[in-house]
Amino acid sequence: MENLSSLLRIWNICITLDWTYSDVPESDESEADTYVSNLLDFYGYLLYFSPLIAAIPGLIFKMITHFTGSKFKGDFWGLVIIMAYTAISCAVCSAQMCYQAEDVDDKANSIAFVMIFSITKTVLYATPGVVSQSQLGHF
Numbered sequence: 001m002e003n004l005s006s007l008l009r010i011w012n013i014c015i016t017l018d019w020t021y022s023d024v025p026e027s028d029e030s031e032a033d034t035y036v037s038n039l040l041d042f043y044g045y046l047l048y049f050s051p052l053i054a055a056i057p058g059l060i061f062k063m064i065t066h067f068t069g070s071k072f073k074g075d076f077w078g079l080v081i082i083m084a085y086t087a088i089s090c091a092v093c094s095a096q097m098c099y100q101a102e103d104v105d106d107k108a109n110s111i112a113f114v115m116i117f118s119i120t121k122t123v124l125y126a127t128p129g130v131v132s133q134s135q136l137g138h139f
Helices: 002-020 026-048 055-068 071-097 108-129 133-138
Strands: none
Touching (some): 026 108, 055 071, 055 108, 071 108
């Protein structure tokens, strides 16, 4: 099942990037296809950084627990921060998917989309492992 969800995420990114460069003039179409392929390679390379990115929720929870002095408050506010970040970054990704490139050199939006999507996915999936099991009953 995990392989299927991974395949669907990659397929979603591929469709989004293909649509982004669908209005590129035909003379630049092969260059756009090459660029989309390179972006998918970049997404694959970002997966190698997932273990480092997955440490971010743990660091956030640890810092908040340290500042509040309570494990419960640290877990609660850590979840609030992670969910707020996730909601904001998903809204940004949705807005970015509405933008179509006018030429092949219009690359900043698609690079930012791939990076934000990859970081958000990893942070969101790493968060449940951070919250202590003993505190879950209080939520």
